[in-house]
Amino acid sequence: MQVLRTAMYSRTQNENGSFNTRCLDCFMTIGFAVESELELDEIEVRHLCPERVLSELFRRAAEQETLKRAAGF
Numbered sequence: 861m862q863v864l865r866t867a868m869y870s871r872t873q874n875e876n877g878s879f880n881t882r883c884l885d886c887f888m889t890i891g892f893a894v895e896s897e898l899e900l901d902e903i904e905v906r907h908l909c910p911e912r913v914l915s916e917l918f919r920r921a922a923e924q925e926t927l928k929r930a931a932g933f
């Protein structure tokens with residue numbers, strides 16, 4: 861899904877050099893004390909964001925409403 865690949869995350873580095881990453885859509889910390897940026901990429905790609913799943917559902921529902929109205933229902 862395109863939406864998931866263009867997702868925004870906030871990465872911070874800890875004093876010991878490890879990283880945390882937080883999803884900017886649901887504000888959940890999805891990676892904590894991660895060793896490498898490569899691992900961060902994997903964690904971020906795997907994150908199934910509840911916020912984005914919901915907004916996708918609402919978008920589809922709105923689209924169907926528009927279609928129904930256009931069809932005259």
Ligand SMILES: [Zn+2]
Binds near residue numbers: 907910
């Ligand atoms: Zn999220």
